[in-house]
Amino acid sequence: MSLALFLTFSVALVSLIYLWVKKKYSFHAENGFLYDEPSFPFGSFKGVVTKTHPVYIMKRIYDKFKGKAPAVGFYRLLSPSVMILDLDLIKTILIRDFDNFHNRGIYYNEVHDPLSAHLFNIEDQAWRKMRVKLTPTFTSNKMKMMFTTVLNVSNHMVEMIKSEENLDMIEVKEILAKFTTDVIGSSAFGLNLNAIKDPNSEFRRMGRKVFNTNTNVILKFMIFNAFKSTARKFGGRIFDAEVTDFFTRIVKETIDYRLKNKIERNDFMDLMIKMYIEPDENGDKLTFNQVLAQTFLFFIAGFETSSSTLTFVLYNLALNQDIQDKLRDEIKSTILKYDNKITYEAMNDMKYLQMVIDETLRLQGPVLGQIRIADNDYQIPNTKLVIRKGTHISIPTYCIHQDPEYYPEPEKFDPERFNEENKKNRHQMAFTAFGSGPRNCIGERFGYMQSKIGLISLLLNFKFHPTEKTQVPMIFDKRSPILAPPDGMWLKVEKL
Template structure:
């Protein structure tokens, strides 16, 4: 899918060039959302949506409904499984219908057969030709399980890739930390020279310092502030008198762990070197949980990492980000959003490089 991501990255840079001719200051989250929506539409659902030249109210509506706290979501948090028992859903019916209709439309357009586009829909249509997926569900588990690939299953998999991006927070921190931004840009130039100016998958993987910046952004601003899991067995926490009973709901405070001074000294300081191999080795494997961990970690992890790096490499090659007169140094989060989102937005300046 790299060619799809690089095409959207080029269009995004063209879009930034146009809008900053009139106003260098732009709200960073809503601006980069243009890229993520275009990239996800192209790669996950196999449709070309021009989010740069016109507003797509339907996508904006779906985004709000997906990531806004609802009564049903709160009820499910308190009583896991209750929505399934009463025929409810975490998401409004129009959200599920939107994704299912979109997938059915793409399948019909392709006559149920994969094309040479090589997007997510092609990959899963190829699997569908095999009638089902089979294989072990977890490491060290030889049990064979199968899953019929219905339209609903395909829509569910594509839905997971429709995730929030961390690029807004990352660009905000680069604007506040020009020395870190300079290191990122220097690495982008070096890697592009090494790969003859082409943004290949290997070029993305070679952006090691950007990877540290990406992880430090996720540490400070994890997409989901907490996780909820149900214990599979009874477990007594060592050194305490606390016992977690089997099937008990456990809330894992990711935002709290990521800002724990005993794990990350001076947690409010943006420091990518926290994620050097040497520093990572000193921490517990569960001290960093932006995508969860284990067999139930977010399947959109690699896609999010690649699409973000492609966009950032394209953008920072031609633009510098700086604080504007309205850039806040402190802000609060929007309380009704399921994922972390800055209340009031984060305006920054996009300055064209010469």
């Protein structure tokens, strides 16, 4: 090829790419939406991971357009998305018009990446069937059956902390992650993982591997979600082969052992095995890969979100000693009413404990937002704006939780925001830490339970204080998929 021909071809190719990108980035303007100006190739997310956490970018867009329109456009790489700003519209989308927004549009690959094909990601009838099958696992009665198991693990955590030689500065985030890892191991797999005492626990290592992301992993996830069909065609995998092999082996060994020895337990795996070997009323049984994916979801959702919540509760209590003392007094006085025993009923009677957790979920909750995708064109009520079929919808949970219209002085830690009167006077969609509507978090009860048990055990035995390594104010780790401190959570622990 001559130089002139090569240059001509190169210019033509660059021009075509430019026109294609320009067309992509004209989507919101053509549909009449106010929108955040994109920058190639990251769209609205320039600087994500390398300079800032995605939640700060979403908050910038939210604050810029709040009050100007019920919804605003932005871009994930080249893909147009719509952020819903109006709480009434959020309620309409998540509840009344759920049938048009029942899918999340998140990449999964049942064939090449079976761990990804779990309840959170799967779509349409597959999701509906799986949701119905799994719902009985998380009833109040099931939680009550698991209560003692979680309490025993929390007691082991307390003993481990007491055995530490230096409590003047201790990294609590890792301890809490080990606690929730052991809880999930016992509740889901019936295994005594002993991650609390074993720093080399394989389960804990795999948990770190899933959540210790880097720039390449996050960019891969964004690209797979922007080009799902192409990624599936070429066998795109979100999860590392080592993680997949580990959980495949553990689930298979657990199923084989229980079936061989006719072991039945009131836990998550027990329900999975029954659906694996026994057909339902329609003659359907779960495949092994379906059991594998749901068990994996239970693990990653149960250990990381709850350990993150517990970490930030202790952080907030360390910075607010009066609130910590008030909560400890409630725990002690409530237990006295129940013959000085920590019981399921006593836990549920601790109203201030619930308020403290909810205020933490408002300030530093693991759920940054909710994602939906439009199945069909959707005209926003009382406007001419139309959300086009296939467009991603973002419900900016974190941004709403930080909005001074709903929470005056939003940076202040104030559990009284969640007393009954204040909750009653606030819009239903102003607090959605576990989502809302038919596709809300199925494990909400379990998440609250293990967080409450962990806090009860810790606050009865220790008092928590900030140290010179405690970050104030908190700047979130830009590499973490959920909100997390960048260098661990360092607190002083005082024995009581």
